[in-house]
Amino acid sequence: MTNQEIAAAFEQVADLLEFQAANPFRVRAYRNGARKIIDLGERVSEIIADESRRLTDLDGIGNDLAEKIEQLVTTGRLTQLEELQSQVPATVLAMLRVPGLGPKKAAVLFKELGVESLDQLRDACEKQQVRDLKGFAAKTEEAILKGLAIAEQGDKRTKWAEADAIVGEVMEHLQNEKGIKQIEPAGSYRRGCETVGDLDFLVEAADVDVVMDHFGEFPGISDVIARGDTKMSVRLASGMQMDLRVVPKESFGAALQYFTGSKAHNVELRGRAKQRGLKINEWGVFQVEEDGTETYLVGRNEAEVYKAMDLPCFPPEIREDREEFQWAEAGKLPKLLERSDIRGDLHTHTTATDGKATLVEMVAAAKERGLEYIAITDHSKRVTMANGLDAKRLLAQWKEIDKLQEKQDSIKILKGIECDILEKGGMDLPDDVLAQADWVIASVHYGQNQPIEQITERILGALENPHVDIIAHPTGRLINRRAPYAVDMDQVFKAAVKHKKMLELNANPARLDLHDQHCAAARKLGIPIVISTDAHSTAGLDVMRYGVLQARRGGLTAKDVANTLPWEKFAKLLKGRGGQ
DNA sequence: GCCGTTTTCGGCCCGACTGTTTTCAGTCG
Incomplete structure (x- = not known):
């Protein structure tokens, strides 16, 4: 039983209890438990197996939930859930x-x-x-x-990159209204979530009606769901909901904090405020006197809201009530990775296989983007649809790279390959060929429906291969299109540590694979992450920003990401790992 | 259902908006 399955069971219990009008705090306890288990970073079954540890040591897991987790792990069933299901279809x-x-x-x-x-x-x-x-x-x-x-339509969530395009249009539209003094997009978009449910915009303006009228004129709006004194909700023809909130200057920071969330982060923050005799809402931070009178303290910007609680102004990407409050208390808030920290791209394709640009064009485009190194990693022969390279064509490409490298002094071109991990296990190219590469990516493309043991075994086999440097898009998921294949990531992480291998965070906005919590787990284990574009064109090199955003959500710093290293240091890292 | 330098019981974040009410419940974020 995986953590995801346990969490799903708790979510179902919460849904059904909610439907039965159970105590809302009881419902919340189940949802909280589900979230904590998802965020755990290791299998709960390992905690159960370890005599020296207890599930109840986990924040939000008490005796009752611990017992239910154990029942799920040992029997694969949850009696309580079955009873609820018999009561409510x-x-x-x-x-x-x-x-x-x-x-x-x-x-x-x-x-x-x-x-x-x-x-x-x-x-x-x-x-x-x-x-x-x-x-x-x-x-x-x-x-x-x-x-x-x-x-x-079901639960339709929009990929962040697509939401970003809409946000750009809405911002441009809003900026045309002169009465608006400040605008910020908020919500899960601002937190950089890989998918976004709806869009939130926060505006400072004196005349609310003028702003709302203007917002309502945004092309593509099919419905106005609600419009009040400060808040307006509309629906786009695509089905996506957009919320607008208009606040005065002294509340802008408090409202931005509130509207950015996450909900769990806000619940934690406001609970802490209450203990201190303060109240935080979207209008500001207030001192609450014993007689109930409230005095406005701060609220113009987010930093002063957090400062009133002796907390740092958390980057939006980590406001998930995962580890941020503990980090802040220990004074160990990570300095998150920035786009400008990235120095190399280690997964790119050319016209030799299914890329749209030639080797020369890709290298030129990489230089234009200020990269210090680029790995050319076309597909191997198993990927017939992409005209994958056999040993002969690959060696010919590497000769071409050698020639091109001679003419370059500002960029290092790595002779690489994205080598398939075959369905039956093993690599798609012989070891003596892989041994000559500067950089070997191992990928699963075929046999994605195999059982978990088989796929895990294939990936572990690749990690054991001394020539393999990294596993690409380790779970194979395509957001909104294809679920991850069944793979035991805990074993993959352990093998990566053992064999000193790296793991890719594929920056393609449809992949973003590893996801944020995997990044956090890899960080704890010290596994170097490489953020790669998997570019199939020169424009494809620009998706790096999505990968950086995802890495930030995982709490990664520049130190955790190998392709922030300058080329000489990266080369040393490769050698130190027994690579070529 | 969880949790505890005020507590092992009694709290648990907070407010906007709508539609149904005749002072508020339900929903949403």
């Missing part, structure tokens, strides 16, 4: 995806009308049975009918 939870329908209203629909699915919900609305229920009326019924389409 799983399909009713789909109703919670309808905007405006929460657990209370959904429960009424289930109990009073026997609605168990979205289809039955539509039916009940069309027959106008919903409007007669207590707490419902015609408007709610209409809103449900409208919201059904959104619910049927």
Whole structure:
């Protein structure tokens, strides 16, 4: 049983309890537990197996949850979940995806009308049975009918890079309104999450109505969901929701902090404030007197909000209530990686296989971007669709690289290969060829549906190969398109440590593989991460920024990322690891 | 369900907006 599976079970319990109108804090305890397990960085089964450790030592895991985790690990089942499922059909939870329908209203629909699915919900609305229920009326019924389409789309989250494009357009639009003094995008977009659910914009302006009118004129808006004194929500034709919040100057920082989140980070921060006799909300930080009177202290910018709590102004990417508060207390907040720290790109393709640009063009483009080194790593022959290289063509390419290198003095070109890990195990090119490479990437492209033992074994085999330097896109996932293949990452991490190998953070916005928590786990184990673009064109070299953002979310510093090293030091690192 | 230099019981972040109410519940972030 993996951590993900345990967390999923707890999330389901939380959903079902919520539906039954259980104590909201109890529901939160399950969601908290799920999150803590996901963030753990090691398998809970290892903690259980270790006599000297206890699950209850984990923050947010008490006796009850610990017992349930043990039941899941030992039996693969959770009695409590099975009981809940027998009381509430799983399909009713789909109703919670309808905007405006929460657990209370959904429960009424289930109990009073026997609605168990979205289809039955539509039916009940069309027959106008919903409007007669207590707490419902015609408007709610209409809103449900409208919201059904959104619910049927499922949980649609937009890749960060796509959200970034929309944010750019909205910012440009808003900047045309002269009454706006400050604008900041907030929410999960600002935290650099790999996918974004909706977009949040924070604005400082004197005249709220003017700003909201202008916001409403943004092309592509299909619906205004809500509009109040300070807050406006709209939906784009694509289905994506955008929220606008207008605040005065003295609240801008507090509102930015609040709107950036994450929710868990804010809950922790506000809980701490309360203990100190302070209150933090989107309007500012307030001193609360015994008689209940409140005095505004600060709120103009985020730094003074955090300073009021004796905390550093956390970079948005790590505001997840993972380790940031402990880091701050220990004075060990990491100085996160910056885009400008990156000196080399170690995964690129050319027209020799499926790239769009030639070797010469790729090297020129790398120089234009100020890179000190670039590895040319075309596919190996197994990747027939990409016209992968056999030994002969690869050696010919390396000769070409030698010739090109002679004409270069500002960039080092590494003779590399992205060598497939074959379905049956083993590398796609013979060792005597790999031995001649400057840089060998090992990748899984085929046999992604194999069972976890088999894929893990293949990757472990590659890590044992003395010529392999790194595993590319280690989980194979494509965001919103393909789940990661089944691989035991704990074993991969351990083998990487043992054989002194590196792991790739593939910066392609559709991959971002490793994900942030894997990066954090690798960091703790001291495994060097290499952020690579996997560029298949010259423009492909520009995706590095997405990889850097992901690395920051994992708490990585320049020291944790090998391609921040200048070329001489990187070369030494390679030699020190027994590579060529 | 978790947690504890105020507590082993009684707290648990906080506010905006809508639609249904006739003072507030539900939803959302």
